[in-house]
Amino acid sequence: MSTEIKELKYSTFKTNIKYSVINTKVHNVDGIAKVTGRAQYTFDIKLPGMLYGKILRSPHPHARIINIDTTRAMELPGVKAVVTGKDTLGIKQGIWRRYEELCDEQILPLEKVRYIGEPVAAVAAVTEEIAEQALDLIDVEYEVLPAVFEPLDAIKKDAPVIHEGVERNVNVTRHIEWGDVDEAFAEAEKNGGYIREDWFRCSGQHHMCMETRAAVSSYTPEGKLTVWASTQSAYYTQALIAGVLGMREGDVRVIATYVGGGFGGKFELDAAMFCSAVLSKKLCKPVKIVFTREEDMIASKRRTPMYYYVRTAMSRDGQLLARESRMFSNGGAYTGMGATALYLSGFFHSFPYKWKAYRYDGYRVYTNTMPSTSMRGFGAPQAMFCSEQQIEWMCADLGLDPYEVRRKNAHTECYEVPGQAFIQSCGMTECIDKIEQWAKSKGDLGPNRAIGISSCGFMSGGIFNWFDSPYSFSSAVVTINIDGTVELHVGCQDIGQGSNTTMAIIAAETLGVKVEDIKVHSGDTDHCPADLGAWGSRQTLMAGNAVKMACEDAKRQLLEFAYAEMGLNIVYDLDIKDRWVHVIARPERGMKYEDLVRKAIRAKDGQRIVGRGYYTPHRKGMISPAYSYMMQAVDAEIDPETGKIKVHEIMTAHDCGQPINPLGLVGQLEGAASMALGYAYLEDLPMDEGKLLNPNLVDYKVIRAPEMPKTGMIDIETYEAEGPYGAKEAGEGLTNPTAAALGNAIFHALGIQMKELPLTPERILRALREKKEKEANK
Amino acid sequence: MEKRALKLSVNGQEYEVFIHPKTLLVEVIRDHLGFTGTKRGCETVSCGACTVLVNGASVKSCSVLAVQVEGMEVTTVEGLEQDGKLSPIQKAFLDNGSYQCGFCTPGMLMSATAFLKENEGREVTEHEIREGIEGNICRCTGYNSIVRAIDAVAKGTYKEE
Numbered sequence: 026m027s028t029e030i031k032e033l034k035y036s037t038f039k040t041n042i043k044y045s046v047i048n049t050k051v052h053n054v055d056g057i058a059k060v061t062g063r064a065q066y067t068f069d070i071k072l073p074g075m076l077y078g079k080i081l082r083s084p085h086p087h088a089r090i091i092n093i094d095t096t097r098a099m100e101l102p103g104v105k106a107v108v109t110g111k112d113t114l115g116i117k118q119g120i121w122r123r124y125e126e127l128c129d130e131q132i133l134p135l136e137k138v139r140y141i142g143e144p145v146a147a148v149a150a151v152t153e154e155i156a157e158q159a160l161d162l163i164d165v166e167y168e169v170l171p172a173v174f175e176p177l178d179a180i181k182k183d184a185p186v187i188h189e190g191v192e193r194n195v196n197v198t199r200h201i202e203w204g205d206v207d208e209a210f211a212e213a214e215k216n217g218g219y220i221r222e223d224w225f226r227c228s229g230q231h232h233m234c235m236e237t238r239a240a241v242s243s244y245t246p247e248g249k250l251t252v253w254a255s256t257q258s259a260y261y262t263q264a265l266i267a268g269v270l271g272m273r274e275g276d277v278r279v280i281a282t283y284v285g286g287g288f289g290g291k292f293e294l295d296a297a298m299f300c301s302a303v304l305s306k307k308l309c310k311p312v313k314i315v316f317t318r319e320e321d322m323i324a325s326k327r328r329t330p331m332y333y334y335v336r337t338a339m340s341r342d343g344q345l346l347a348r349e350s351r352m353f354s355n356g357g358a359y360t361g362m363g364a365t366a367l368y369l370s371g372f373f374h375s376f377p378y379k380w381k382a383y384r385y386d387g388y389r390v391y392t393n394t395m396p397s398t399s400m401r402g403f404g405a406p407q408a409m410f411c412s413e414q415q416i417e418w419m420c421a422d423l424g425l426d427p428y429e430v431r432r433k434n435a436h437t438e439c440y441e442v443p444g445q446a447f448i449q450s451c452g453m454t455e456c457i458d459k460i461e462q463w464a465k466s467k468g469d470l471g472p473n474r475a476i477g478i479s480s481c482g483f484m485s486g487g488i489f490n491w492f493d494s495p496y497s498f499s500s501a502v503v504t505i506n507i508d509g510t511v512e513l514h515v516g517c518q519d520i521g522q523g524s525n526t527t528m529a530i531i532a533a534e535t536l537g538v539k540v541e542d543i544k545v546h547s548g549d550t551d552h553c554p555a556d557l558g559a560w561g562s563r564q565t566l567m568a569g570n571a572v573k574m575a576c577e578d579a580k581r582q583l584l585e586f587a588y589a590e591m592g593l594n595i596v597y598d599l600d601i602k603d604r605w606v607h608v609i610a611r612p613e614r615g616m617k618y619e620d621l622v623r624k625a626i627r628a629k630d631g632q633r634i635v636g637r638g639y640y641t642p643h644r645k646g647m648i649s650p651a652y653s654y655m656m657q658a659v660d661a662e663i664d665p666e667t668g669k670i671k672v673h674e675i676m677t678a679h680d681c682g683q684p685i686n687p688l689g690l691v692g693q694l695e696g697a698a699s700m701a702l703g704y705a706y707l708e709d710l711p712m713d714e715g716k717l718l719n720p721n722l723v724d725y726k727v728i729r730a731p732e733m734p735k736t737g738m739i740d741i742e743t744y745e746a747e748g749p750y751g752a753k754e755a756g757e758g759l760t761n762p763t764a765a766a767l768g769n770a771i772f773h774a775l776g777i778q779m780k781e782l783p784l785t786p787e788r789i790l791r792a793l794r795e796k797k798e799k800e801a802n803k
Numbered sequence: 804m805e806k807r808a809l810k811l812s813v814n815g816q817e818y819e820v821f822i823h824p825k826t827l828l829v830e831v832i833r834d835h836l837g838f839t840g841t842k843r844g845c846e847t848v849s850c851g852a853c854t855v856l857v858n859g860a861s862v863k864s865c866s867v868l869a870v871q872v873e874g875m876e877v878t879t880v881e882g883l884e885q886d887g888k889l890s891p892i893q894k895a896f897l898d899n900g901s902y903q904c905g906f907c908t909p910g911m912l913m914s915a916t917a918f919l920k921e922n923e924g925r926e927v928t929e930h931e932i933r934e935g936i937e938g939n940i941c942r943c944t945g946y947n948s949i950v951r952a953i954d955a956v957a958k959g960t961y962k963e964e
Contacts, residue, residue, distance in 0.1 A: 053897075053902075056902070057897070058905075059905030060889065060896045060902060061880065061889070062839070068842065068906075234906075235842070235852060235906035235907045235940065286903075286942050317846055318845040318847070319846070521902075521943050689900065691900065691948065692900050692948060695944060695945030695948060696942075699946065721849070722847055727940055729937050729940065730932075730939075731937055
């Protein structure tokens with residue numbers, strides 16, 4: 026039911042390798058823990074003598090803190106500590122550690138608050154109720170300052186200053202350019218090309234992880250701190266906490282075994298981590314802080330709202346000639362990961378087409394709203410909503426076939442995005458072909474119903490190192506025990522996307538054993554190597570390469586011994602498959618893997634076999650080592666009376682290189698579709714003077730089971746030379762095309778052009794009204 | 804109000820807890836009895852992460868007081884397996900990859916279990932399955948793999964061991 030997977034083998038670099046484990050159906054390695062309730066999340070941690078923390082938050086969008094009086098709160102029985110900015114080192118922190126000016130957030134600020142919900146004090150008490158009561162007893166004196174909420178207002182000369190010394194509230198700018206854009210436009214105009222310009226407004230979106238932000242910090246008299254955290258990167262959390270507390274990284278242990286969702290919202294330092302750590306350090310007692318859903322919604326992070334101006338030149342026969350775009354994003358109060366979203370939005374706005382001339386100017390503008398950051402797709406869903414709709418409209422204006430135009434301009438393998446990126450494998454053309462076939466096979470869909478398409482691509486991990494990590498981007502250590510069981514230590518973070526299973530599959534394939542032989546250890550900085558963690562769709566490629574290298578190292582040690590043991594002619598090659606060590610040319614000649622391990626360990630003076638692997642991208646351009654490609658089609662019906670959308674089906678042709686875990690891949694496709702559909706027509710974060718109007722799951726609507734349409738995938742298999750076994754990303758990119766494809770479906774169904782997200786009934790009805798008025802005036 | 808003693812049965816075991824009468828069922832399950840499989844994801848009875856069975860019917864345990872279930876039989880996710888053997892719906896979730904981060908999974912399994920029980924012996928439509936889990940939010944999977952798992956159990960693909 027619902028998802029049919031059609032396999033269509035297509036290979037840029039043909040391989041005929043038969044895999045034993047890769048792309049076979051396996052259960053998630055942590056599946057039983059999750060379906061039996063055994064999985065322990067930070068939310069579930071309870072330590073002896075543990076105290077509960079609560080955070081007092083600013084009611085003002087912009088105000089100077091004159092005084093905080095905690096006396097009354099401290100007098101409440103059961104309250105153990107109240108901390109404010111004065112109890113901290115006052116360090117301004119941020120995840121863009123390489124750039125001091127972008128480390129702009131003091132959790133528990135000393136001087137002023139910049140958004141409603143910003144933490145100003147934190148309490149630890151023996152119960153959560155007492156901590157909550159104590160918040161009412163903290164007296165804060167504010168001097169309310171004028172505030173500004175929208176980037177196009179905040180950038181004006183006379184706008185309130187949110188961060189001292191930041192002119193016009195411009196937090197970061199990004200310029201991307203190749204080719205001679207002005208000349209290309211002038212030439213297009215001269216040659217009778219078609220030039221179109223549009224403004225778009227893309228909304229924010231909340232990550233809405235089912236586990237809200239949570240942390241348990243336990244500082245002990247040895248001067249060591251352990252933090253259980255709901256994080257996408259145990260290593261980032263470790264380094265950031267150590268930084269703000271003035272501790273050595275090695276004295277901070279971060280544990281994140283099970284994480285209840287991330288989606289881009291959980292790899293910066295958050296107030297649950299920071300405040301619990303400050304309180305615990307002060308009291309030498311464990312302190313737990315869990316955000317309520319309302320706190321999570323008003324004071325965590327969100328997908329970046331963006332205003333896009335897009336100007337595109339196309340020849341009369343559908344050649345894309347030039348584009349210039351300007352984007353103003355609502356950065357909110359602090360930088361966070363937003364600077365990366367600013368860059369990636371502009372880069373993927375060019376995807377997946379071969380622009381001869383392209384220019385993007387992005388401005389991330391501070392406002393007095395909750396900070397915006399990365400969220401699944403990392404700025405690309407917004408960029409595609411604008412780009413793919415405008416191209417569709419231009420095709421319609423010129424009477425061109427939108428599939429043909431996309432095919433004509435699409436990336437192909439071994440293409441260089443000038444000065445930016447080198448594309449190795451690319452199945453874009455095949456994606457277009459297959460979706461065209463699928464859409465045309467559906468025939469006439471009837472009135473008010475149409476198929477909309479969008480193509481796009483995404484990165485397999487970022488090359489940039491704004492965090493300034495001194496470590497390899499990914500590392501792995503594999504240890505083989507005497508009985509052949511395998512301990513795999515990785516730093517990559519499983520947040521539900523299944524990276525532990527992906528790594529187990531890669532390890533089992535490489536070592537020639539079974540998935541159940543592998544025990545994956547992750548999410549613990551004391552025992553696992555450093556790794557940048559789960560963001561930018563990076564782990565399958567980067568951590569996967571590290572795991573493959575570690576396992577090859579261990580396997581080489583085993584096979585060296587096997588050569589000697591078996592007394593082979595040196596021209597023969599050995600391999601291990603399904604726990605059978607054998608001569609490749611004569612597979613029947615060999616020995617049991619378990620026997621080999623036993624003997625090899627004895628030969629190593631009793632040392633277990635240890636293999637090490639690491640990966641850091643080199644010579645792969647500025648963005649990513651590899652790119653996924655896809656085209657998505659959304660079949661939608663819109664009721665012109667009510668403006669309500671019914672999505673019948675979503676079909677995606679997808680090139681993620683070699684699929685590693687087929688169940689996981691379907692899960693990513695379906696999960697991305699529900700999140701991206703929510704973004705397209707349901708989810709929004711409306712504010713009034715900086716106050717969120719729907720800070721709960723009653724008023725903030727997400728896709729629920731009855732609305733979720735049928736989904737299908739056509740797997741376009743390519744081989745990516747840079748990825749482990751030819752694999753590329755399959756996590757975030759699938760979020761990119763949906764809003765644009767739905768917008769295009771609405772365009773074809775009703776003839777209206779939607780320039781604002783989300784695609785609500787009100788906006789659809791307004792567009793229909795405007796269309797009618799326009800036609801009447803003709 | 805004074806604290807009082809309350810007897811209830813959870814996963815077939817009798818317990819006695821000493822609680823304030825305003826204590827929610829979810830608080831007794833998680834904080835007093837330590838069954839942390841049951842989760843909480845909101846304060847507005849919207850997400851379904853805390854769903855348990857009370858006398859076989861699915862109930863959001865954040866929406867009832869513990870004293871309301873006095874003497875009744877409560878089943879949490881920990882009560883689905885019998886002597887280490889997974890229930891059919893748990894097996895179907897594994898086979899279909901019907902979970903990702905796993906935080907909504909316990910509540911989703913309880914809603915699915917109640918739905919399957921209510922519809923035992925009759926054919927169910929896909930739409931009915933979807934409505935059966937409408938009260939549970941899953942932010943990871945997009946629901947379709949969960950629908951496939953429930954459908955497989957409803958069709959008798961999995962047998963009680």
